Amino acid sequence: MTRVILRQDVTDLGRAGEIVDVKAGYARNYLIPQGLAYAASEGNVRRLENERRQARVSVEREKERAEGLAAELEGRSVSFKVRAGEEGRLFGSVTSVDIAEQLARDGVVIDRRDIMLDEPIKELGVFRVPVRLHADVRPELTVWVVAEE
Numbered sequence: 231m232t233r234v235i236l237r238q239d240v241t242d243l244g245r246a247g248e249i250v251d252v253k254a255g256y257a258r259n260y261l262i263p264q265g266l267a268y269a270a271s272e273g274n275v276r277r278l279e280n281e282r283r284q285a286r287v288s289v290e291r292e293k294e295r296a297e298g299l300a301a302e303l304e305g306r307s308v309s310f311k312v313r314a315g316e317e318g319r320l321f322g323s324v325t326s327v328d329i330a331e332q333l334a335r336d337g338v339v340i341d342r343r344d345i346m347l348d349e350p351i352k353e354l355g356v357f358r359v360p361v362r363l364h365a366d367v368r369p370e371l372t373v374w375v376v377a378e379e
Contacts, residue, residue: 231251235269247282296367301369308329308332310374312354312375314353325347330342345361345371347359351373351375
C-alpha cells in the first residue's frame with residue numbers, strides 16, 4: 231500500500247486534501263500521472279498542513295470582512311423613485327444591478343450577484359432583500375420603491 235494526498239475529489243476514494251492508502255500500482259499508474267494525487271512524503275504532508283492552516287486563516291479573514299460589511303449594511307435602506315401605473319405596478323423594474331449601483335453611490339460596493347433578488351421588483355412598496363456576503367453572513371437590506379411625483 232502507498233499513501234497519497236489527493237489533489238482532487240476521486241469517486242469512491244476521497245476528497246481533495248485527504249491522505250489515503252491505495253495500492254502502489256494504482257497510485258503509480260493512474261492517480262499520480264493523471265494529476266489526481268501526489269506522494270504523501272513527510273515534506274508533502276507538512277506542506278498540506280501548512281496549506282490547510284493558511285486556508286483556515288483566509289476563510290476566517292474573509293468571514294470577518296463579511297461581518298464588517300454586514301454591520302454596515304444592516305439597517306441601511308435604498309430608495310428608488312420610479313414611474314408607476316394606477317395600481318402600483320411599475321413601468322420598468324428595480325433589479326439587483328440597480329440596487330448595487332445605488333449602494334455604490336452611497337459608498338458600499340457589493341457585487342450584484344450577491345444581492346439575492348429572486349426576480350426584479352415590479353411594484354411599489356417596501357422590500358427586505360437578503361445579501362449573501364459569506365456562507366454564514368446574510369444581512370438584509372431594505373429597498374423602498376416609491377412613485378415618482
